[in-house]
Amino acid sequence: MQSEVKANPVYSMNTDVKEKAVIFDIDNTLLNPEQRFRDAIRAGLIDKKGKAIVKGLMSKGKAYQKRNDFLYSDKSMKKDTVIYGAKELVKELSNKGYVIIYLTNRPATVNQKTIKQLESKGFPLSMSPTGDILVKSRGGGNYTAAKYKKNVMIDLLGRYDIEMIFDDEETVLEAAREVGIPGIYPSVASYSNPVKKNPENNPPNNSTDPNLDLDYDAEPDPVTGEQPTVMDTAGQRIFAKKGEKEEEESTQTTLFEFNPGSLPNPSPKPKRQKSKKTGKVRKERAKKYRDRLMESDKMRAEFPDRSQRYAVTLDLIEKHYGKAARNRIAPPIKANPADEKKLKKAKKLYEHMNGQPVDKIEKIKVDVGDVWYKVGEGGCWSIGYVSGKDGNAKNQRFNHIFNEETNDGNLPALYATMPDKGKPMLIIMGGTWKIKTDDSGVAWIYD
Numbered sequence: 139m140q141s142e143v144k145a146n147p148v149y150s151m152n153t154d155v156k157e158k159a160v161i162f163d164i165d166n167t168l169l170n171p172e173q174r175f176r177d178a179i180r181a182g183l184i185d186k187k188g189k190a191i192v193k194g195l196m197s198k199g200k201a202y203q204k205r206n207d208f209l210y211s212d213k214s215m216k217k218d219t220v221i222y223g224a225k226e227l228v229k230e231l232s233n234k235g236y237v238i239i240y241l242t243n244r245p246a247t248v249n250q251k252t253i254k255q256l257e258s259k260g261f262p263l264s265m266s267p268t269g270d271i272l273v274k275s276r277g278g279g280n281y282t283a284a285k286y287k288k289n290v291m292i293d294l295l296g297r298y299d300i301e302m303i304f305d306d307e308e309t310v311l312e313a314a315r316e317v318g319i320p321g322i323y324p325s326v327a328s329y330s331n332p333v334k335k336n337p338e339n340n341p342p343n344n345s346t347d348p349n350l351d352l353d354y355d356a357e358p359d360p361v362t363g364e365q366p367t368v369m370d371t372a373g374q375r376i377f378a379k380k381g382e383k384e385e386e387e388s389t390q391t392t393l394f395e396f397n398p399g400s401l402p403n404p405s406p407k408p409k410r411q412k413s414k415k416t417g418k419v420r421k422e423r424a425k426k427y428r429d430r431l432m433e434s435d436k437m438r439a440e441f442p443d444r445s446q447r448y449a450v451t452l453d454l455i456e457k458h459y460g461k462a463a464r465n466r467i468a469p470p471i472k473a474n475p476a477d478e479k480k481l482k483k484a485k486k487l488y489e490h491m492n493g494q495p496v497d498k499i500e501k502i503k504v505d506v507g508d509v510w511y512k513v514g515e516g517g518c519w520s521i522g523y524v525s526g527k528d529g530n531a532k533n534q535r536f537n538h539i540f541n542e543e544t545n546d547g548n549l550p551a552l553y554a555t556m557p558d559k560g561k562p563m564l565i566i567m568g569g570t571w572k573i574k575t576d577d578s579g580v581a582w583i584y585d
Contacts (some may be wrong), residue, residue: 159237159298160321161291161314163253163305164244167325168224168261174214179473180576183208210248215255217542219520224326225260232262237298239264240273240304241290243283251276266297284309291317304329406431408458424455424463490581491573494528508549510553517549518566527580543585544570 165171178184183205185191190201208214232238238261244252253273256263264272274290276283287310294300295317303314311322316326323329408421409430421427431437431451432444441447456464484498522537541549550569556562574584 140159156299157237159239159294159300160231161239161241161294161300161303161305161319162228163307163310164240164242164256165218166221166306167304168228168240169218169255169259171209171218172543173217173219173537174209176536177214177217178205178208180582181208206245206248210244210251212251213543215251215256216545217539217575218255218259219539220259221326227326227329228261231302232264236301237264238262239298241287241303242273242275243286244275246275249273258463276300282309284313288313288317289362290318297320310567335547359555404437406434406454424459424467427458428452428455428467450568485580487573488573491527492525493580503560505557506563506565507555507557507560509557510565513552513554513564517550517569518552521566521583538571538583540569540571541585546570550558553568 162168175184179186182193183191183201190198190205192198192201199387204547228238228471240252240256240261242252252275253263256273266272267396276286284307287305291300291303293313302323303311303319304323304326305311305314306324308324311324314322318380320370408424408427410419411422412419422430428451431454432447437447437450441450452464455467481499489495516539520537522535524535526534527536541547548568548570550566550571553565553567555565570585572584573581575581
């Protein structure tokens with residue numbers, strides 16, 4: 139859905155009546171670009187300050203070109219996330235009659251891509267009297283972002299009554315004070331924040347990793363090297379009647395049994411059939427009963443996940459045919475620990491993902507509850523986690539946006555369960571995500 143571009147009425151440059159306007163920076167003010175900069179670091183195209191890395195005989199200009207080709211590709215720019223409250227505030231001010239001006243230090247060569255990105259994220263666009271969309275990008279020149287933006291502000295003040303500016307750079311805000319803009323805001327949150335968020339767990343506007351000092355507005359990356367190799371996940375899902383069992387596990391890679399939920403009520407009963415040979419009436423065979431339930435509309439509606447449906451069907455077979463029949467159809471799964479090869483693989487994957495070896499193996503009981511319920515109907519779009527994988531720090535924070543590559547809407551589902559005896563759990567299941575390692579051997583969540 140395209141945003142409506144509001145046109146400003148034509149007026150004289152010398153008129154005393156000027157339209158009120160507000161200026162917004164983009165990166166780290168309206169949009170969080172951290173993910174694409176992280177990707178560029180992994181690709182070896184920029185350092186931790188966001189500067190292009192010159193390799194071998196490559197010229198500095200070529201290095202910056204490769205940097206910008208990667209950072210401002212359509213695929214990378216889709217990964218920018220809207221900062222909480224940003225879109226709502228811009229729309230609110232636009233509806234109040236403010237001309238919306240976006241002033242960014244991104245290179246002018248990507249101005250059209252920037253306009254397209256703002257439009258796709260749902261931000262309103264304004265048009266100047268000459269028909270230009272009011273998105274101002276840097277045209278070049280060896281001067282700071284503050285000096286560049288100050289020059290643009292001076293020019294705009296001849297045409298608009300600029301009442302506010304939002305920018306995360308203090309030097310830019312100081313320049314705005316010098317030219318007389320009254321409303322100075324370092325973030326959207328400093329003005330207002332109408333969006334409801336989880337208490338005490340709100341993602342900040344800036345990078346959460348203390349080891350990164352990215353300059354998102356640095357002067358103006360196909361990924362180099364081998365493609366990451368697919369790694370198997372370290373866990374295994376085990377289906378059984380009860381959700382409580384002793385398991386062997388590494389410190390943060392839990393192997394657990396899965397309780398699919400309550401049995402359907404009323405429970406589907408086996409059909410009774412008359413034998414053509416003996417004339418006796420008997421229950422349908424357990425395997426036929428299983429196959430019928432697995433494909434029944436009622437079971438599909440109540441248990442859309444096939445693995446859930448199968449586990450429930452086994453419980454029903456035990457109820458109507460006995461435990462021996464269930465064991466014939468699905469022989470009991472041997473209790474963990476898994477064999478040494480699987481445990482060794484789990485340890486290796488843990489070290490890939492966390493940047494440090496497993497320091498101990500624990501045997502615990504995990505109760506995953508009788509009933510899971512969905513948290514939200516739209517799926518789980520992102521997660522965050524703390525790890526030391528990107529260096530020596532143990533408090534590095536990473537975020538991952540699901541379905542960012544395939545982009546087909548196949549997000550994993552988020553479930554909550556409150557076991558009577560166990561601890562509350564959040565469970566992410568499904569989706570197109572996978573674990574891959576980069577060319578340095580570090581594992582990441584992809585897609």
